[in-house]
Amino acid sequence: MTKNIVFHFTLSFFLASVIACQQSSAQTTTNSPVKLDTEEQKTFYALGLILGRNVNSFSLTPDELAIVKAGLSDAVSNAKPQVELDVYGPKVNELAQKRASAGADEMKKKGQDFADAVAKQPGATKTPSGVVLRTIKAGTGDSPAASDTVKVHYEGKLVDGTIFDSSIKRGEPIEFPLDGVVPCWTEALQKMKKGEKAQVVCPSASAYGDRGAPPAIPPGATLSFEVELLDFHK
Numbered sequence: 698m699t700k701n702i703v704f705h706f707t708l709s710f711f712l713a714s715v716i717a718c719q720q721s722s723a724q725t726t727t728n729s730p731v732k733l734d735t736e737e738q739k740t741f742y743a744l745g746l747i748l749g750r751n752v753n754s755f756s757l758t759p760d761e762l763a764i765v766k767a768g769l770s771d772a773v774s775n776a777k778p779q780v781e782l783d784v785y786g787p788k789v790n791e792l793a794q795k796r797a798s799a800g801a802d803e804m805k806k807k808g809q810d811f812a813d814a815v816a817k818q819p820g821a822t823k824t825p826s827g828v829v830l831r832t833i834k835a836g837t838g839d840s841p842a843a844s845d846t847v848k849v850h851y852e853g854k855l856v857d858g859t860i861f862d863s864s865i866k867r868g869e870p871i872e873f874p875l876d877g878v879v880p881c882w883t884e885a886l887q888k889m890k891k892g893e894k895a896q897v898v899c900p901s902a903s904a905y906g907d908r909g910a911p912p913a914i915p916p917g918a919t920l921s922f923e924v925e926l927l928d929f930h931k
Contacts, residue, residue: 747912755792755793755796756796756799756800767779797907797908797909797916798907798916800915800916800917801901801907801909801915801916801917802917803917804901804915804916804917804918804919805900805901805917805919807856807919808856808900808901808917808918808919809900809919811856811898811919811921812827812829812898812900812919815829815831815896815898815921816829816831816898818831820832820833821896822888824884826880826881826884826900826902826903827900827902827903828881828884828885828897828898828899828900828903829896829897829898830885830888830889830895830896830897830898831895831896831897831898832893832894832895833894833895833896833923834892834893834894834895834925835890835892835893836889836890836891836892836893836894836926837890837891837892838890838891838892839890839891840886840887840888840889840890840891841875841886841887841889841926841929842875842887843875843876843883843887844874844875844876844931845874845875845929845930845931846872846873846874846875846929846930846931847872847873847875847886847926847928847929848870848871848872848926848927848928848929849864849870849871849872849886849924849925849926849927850864850865850870850871850924850925850927851863851864851865851871851922851923851924851925852864852865852866852922852923853920853921853922854920854921854922855914855915855918855919855920855921856918856919856921861913861914862913865923870927875887875929879899879903879904879905880903880904881897881899881900881903881904881920882897882899882922882924884903885897885899885924886924886926889924889926890926891926891927891928891929892925892926892927893925893926894923894924894925894926895923895924896921896922896923896924897921897922897923897924898919898920898921898922899919899920899921899922900919901916901917901918901919904918904919904920905918905920
């Protein structure tokens with residue numbers, strides 16, 4: 698992040714704040730959806746969805762959103778700012794980290810409850826690192842080594858069921874070196890046999906940790922994958 702920029706936060710974050718604020722304002726003033734008649738309007742709306750999700754970690758209250766709206770309004774109308782940006786700009790990042798940390802703790806608790814529930818199901822095992830592997834369909838033959846390249850079909854979900862990635866939906870399996878992915882996958886797939894399909898539950902510590910992978914994966918998120926090991930080779 699460039700230290701010479703007085704705002705001390707990225708353009709994408711600023712746009713996310715703007716759009717999130719605008720969407721909230723629209724929701725509070727009318728129950729009618731915005732009109733999306735043209736492709737350009739739909740594209741702008743999609744931009745709002747993508748960028749707006751970047752502020753989820755702030756968990757803003759209605760009062761806080763109102764304050765954000767006031768700042769946005771003053772900036773757009775070129776009104777005199779009520780605070781000095783060179784003083785309070787850096788505090789935005791501090792607030793983001795604080796809110797993200799609190800959100801990560803809550804996500805970890807929910808994730809632990811989810812993993813414990815899956816671990817109790819038939820065909821499930823839990824490793825010392827906390828990874829849960831539940832066989833859905835048995836495979837045959839050998840298992841890949843960490844240095845192998847694997848070919849898989851998969852679908853990744855958050856513990857609330859939200860799908861964040863899916864080769865199944867894309868209709869095309871993916872191939873990658875097993876030692877080049879998150880530790881959870883490296884560990885779990887070495888325990889699977891060719892042709893096996895399994896649910897793999899990854900605690901945050903063996904996935905994306907407290908930073909997450911915004912906007913799709915929140916900080917501290919436990920991830921649940923359905924993975925089918927199609928093939929592997931040296």
